Amino acid sequence: MGIYDKLFNIQQQLNAPKNQRNNFGNYNYRSCEDILEAVKPLLRENKCVLKLSDEIIYTEGRYHVKATATLTDVETGEKEWATGLAREEESKKGMDGSQITGASSSYARKYALNGLFCIDDNKDSDSTNTHGKEGKSSTTNLSAAQIRRLYTLANNAGYDKAKIEQMISTKYKKDIKALTKVEYDHVCNGLEGKK
Template sequence: MEKEKMTFSELQREMQIGKSKSVKNYSGQTSYNYRNAEQIYEHFKSLDSGWILIVSDKMHEILGRLFVESTATVSNSSEEHTAVGYSEHDQVPIFEKSGKQQMQKPQWTGAVSSYARKYALQGLFAIGENDVDDLQSENLNDTPKASKKDDKEVKAKLEKINAQFERALRAAKDKEAPIDQLTNWSKMDKSQAVKDIAMWIKENEVNK
């Protein structure tokens, strides 16, 4: 007899994993409990839930700052659910005492991506309890923090771009855009994709 597959709400309940034990940060000064994207992946795979999980990244430059946008999508034969997480790709953290970088640039890029993916996954599976931001601890990086006003502006800009992209993509689907073209737009930077979709719709209307 075939095993009964989980509903999405059941999957969310099963994904409520705790944090690992307290560890010290890179400076050795601050202890924190943590949960990362890799732990969430491993727990998901252990469930054999009947769902498929895909996480992808895109880069966005907004107000002169670079962000990683991670999109987590879980699907089965009849449903699909998506959540997005963001993390700023700032300078590599510096040890206060030695003044040396805490990791190489490729490692830092991977850490920023993992951080964005963690929040996308936590949003997707409604995993509760906020995490300590170990990547941006005051003990790790003496780079001046952006103001709350700047953060709100960046968040508003990201939300605006996402909304514009979703509207443009729906309009293209209504105009019966080819599936390969829809897929290509989904892989592009969203700001550029909105422009390309608008141009395609305009050309499509002219050619009719």
């Protein structure tokens, strides 16, 4: 049995319910730790090792944490991986710099794990909750720099401009410029995982 058979088994059996509660936003969510606890028995059963790593990258004038989740078949050494990206906030009330980086790391790792194990957070309030900011950044049109970044990520993932525009139009029923920040982040994280 190769890495894809084992990954298939893990994806089919993995159950990571949303056991965490955000009372402020009034929604349930799953954390990176929840996914890790749920996957550990499946890793043992399938003779695989999971490794998470982070890289700090600087793009578009901001720091981002790029997390990589790598699944390795212990028997063959074959690997499969996915990445997730989270932007560090410049400041966050009550948090120092290391806490901000740690929170970004957790978020990026969660989305790398989501990509690797086919966990769909589209209906997860954690990915759609705006904490009462619906009139602000969630509906603001994307900047020219964000659109350039999206096209660059698409190109690196093997999609030309027409193909990524068609994919976004099919999925979101709108033009790239009209994507919300949450939708934009979701598309970029998916493209990062395809590299």
